[in-house]
Amino acid sequence: MADLIVDGGHPISGTVSPSGNKNAVLPMLCATLLTDEPVTLENVPEISDVAKILAYFESMGSTVARADDGATLTIRHDFNAFRDGDADLPLGIRSAVLLLAPVMVRTGTLTFDTDAKGCALGLREIDPHLEILEQFGARIVATHPYDIRREDRLKGQEIWADYASVTATETFAMIAATAEGSSVLMNAASEPHVQALCEMLRSMGAKIDGLGTSRLSVTGVERLSGTRVRVPDDHHEVATFLAIGGVTGGRLTVKTDITPHMTLILRQFEKLGLQFETTDDSITVTGWTREISRPYTREMLPKIEAAPWPYFPADLLPQAIGVAVGCHSEIMFWNKIYEGALAWSSELAKFGARVHLSDPHRLIVFGGNNLRPAEVEAPYIIRVVLGLFLAAIQVEGQSTIRKADPIRRAHPRFVEKLTELGAQVRWA
Numbered sequence: 430m431a432d433l434i435v436d437g438g439h440p441i442s443g444t445v446s447p448s449g450n451k452n453a454v455l456p457m458l459c460a461t462l463l464t465d466e467p468v469t470l471e472n473v474p475e476i477s478d479v480a481k482i483l484a485y486f487e488s489m490g491s492t493v494a495r496a497d498d499g500a501t502l503t504i505r506h507d508f509n510a511f512r513d514g515d516a517d518l519p520l521g522i523r524s525a526v527l528l529l530a531p532v533m534v535r536t537g538t539l540t541f542d543t544d545a546k547g548c549a550l551g552l553r554e555i556d557p558h559l560e561i562l563e564q565f566g567a568r569i570v571a572t573h574p575y576d577i578r579r580e581d582r583l584k585g586q587e588i589w590a591d592y593a594s595v596t597a598t599e600t601f602a603m604i605a606a607t608a609e610g611s612s613v614l615m616n617a618a619s620e621p622h623v624q625a626l627c628e629m630l631r632s633m634g635a636k637i638d639g640l641g642t643s644r645l646s647v648t649g650v651e652r653l654s655g656t657r658v659r660v661p662d663d664h665h666e667v668a669t670f671l672a673i674g675g676v677t678g679g680r681l682t683v684k685t686d687i688t689p690h691m692t693l694i695l696r697q698f699e700k701l702g703l704q705f706e707t708t709d710d711s712i713t714v715t716g717w718t719r720e721i722s723r724p725y726t727r728e729m730l731p732k733i734e735a736a737p738w739p740y741f742p743a744d745l746l747p748q749a750i751g752v753a754v755g756c757h758s759e760i761m762f763w764n765k766i767y768e769g770a771l772a773w774s775s776e777l778a779k780f781g782a783r784v785h786l787s788d789p790h791r792l793i794v795f796g797g798n799n800l801r802p803a804e805v806e807a808p809y810i811i812r813v814v815l816g817l818f819l820a821a822i823q824v825e826g827q828s829t830i831r832k833a834d835p836i837r838r839a840h841p842r843f844v845e846k847l848t849e850l851g852a853q854v855r856w857a
């Protein structure tokens with residue numbers, strides 16, 4: 430495990446381009462299994478989760494060609510069955526669960542023994558995925574390890590999910606695209622990455638309606654073709670860079686075409702005193718007042734709530750918390766999704782921040798802290814490393830974030846990009 434050494438208190442200014450969205454590229458890579466034709470993906474981030482999925486493809490005999498820009502991949506699969514011993518799905522990443530649907534559609538057989546655990550945010554269940562497979566007609570023959578099979582083409586279904594799950598919605602879309610007849614998913618997730626997968630499937634010939642809403646309807650087609658598509662920029666990374674620029678007193682511009690997806694995200698960071706200017710292809714952080722916006726309802730505690738899209742994303746809550754520790758007054762953070770995503774907040778006390786974990790979902794950050802550099806340890810949660818980084822980078826002096834490696838799962842060249850913008854930060 431590697432540590433991040435952060436020399437805080439220096440303005441980070443300039444212009445930066447964000448990477449492709451990890452949570453978009455992973456389902457898009459998995460969807461390449463739905464066709465025998467080549468698929469080209471542009472703006473692919475060089476991250477360890479992508480490397481694990483590509484290693485799995487190559488172990489199955491698929492070809493992966495990388496263009497000179499390093500970010501354009503052309504993938505072609507020609508296996509249609511597992512050979513003995515080849516069926517190990519990659520472990521240790523949540524998106525392993527996204528291989529289940531396309532492998533089932535492609536080969537008719539699934540054997541695996543993984544809980545597809547990702548970041549340590551609480552229980553990461555696989556039940557919604559298995560339920561969808563079963564509802565479309567696959568049979569669970571054995572569990573732990575799992576042996577799941579289908580005899581015929583999967584059959585279209587109307588499903589009303591318990592909750593709007595990102596990866597389960599992606600599983601649904603990948604199965605329904607070529608299932609017989611029509612399918613509907615109520616309580617579908619609608620995150621930008623879910624929309625990106627559905628747009629990719631459409632460009633392969635799938636008939637999908639309801640993108641960006643909670644009702645996805647799909648008319649199954651016999652086969653999907655190859656395509657060439659671009660992975661969207663990562664809205665988590667866009668917001669993170671802007672926050673880093675703001676808390677260091679810099680003026681930082683992020684070049685991106687995803688400003689329409691950033692409206693609520695920027696509004697929540699504005700509650701923390703960050704100031705932005707937006708154009709069609711860029712967002713600039715221009716200042717940080719440290720003042721939390723006061724609600725008109727004077728008795729109410731200001732709050733930022735994270736929930737499934739179009740709410741503020743749970744994967745941005747740690748970064749918002751990392752900004753809030755430097756503000757002048759108090760604000761509550763409410764993670765409506767995960768029951769284990771806030772325990773790390775006790776590390777913030779080492780910077781001199783005062784926080785109170787009200788229950789597993791709600792955290793109050795008190796303002797007016799006299800922050801100091803600290804040595805802290807990150808849990809296995811990508812975006813918490815960024816939250817701790819935001820606390821460290823705003824304080825003058827040297828801080829250390831132990832076990833910071835999880836950011837390599839989503840944010841390529843993070844340290845290099847920040848160094849180019851004037852940050853004093855390095856791996857150790």
Ligand SMILES: CC(=O)N[C@H]1[C@@H](OP(=O)(O)OP(=O)(O)OC[C@H]2O[C@@H](n3ccc(=O)[nH]c3=O)[C@H](O)[C@@H]2O)O[C@H](CO)[C@@H](O)[C@@H]1O
Binds near residue numbers: 596
């Ligand atoms: C590879 C990938 O894309 N990972 C993302 C995906 O994970 P993932 O798809 O695993 O997350 P889900 O959307 O399934 O939600 C995770 C867990 O939250 C709980 N839950 C969720 C929604 C809800 O309304 N009620 C509820 O209880 C469930 O216990 C569920 O197991 O979406 C999460 C939520 O945006 C993000 O944090 C992850 O980065």
Ligand SMILES: C=C(OP(=O)(O)O)C(=O)O
Binds near residue numbers: 524811812
């Ligand atoms: C929680 C995350 O990832 P995963 O679901 O892959 O663990 C994340 O991307 O912040």
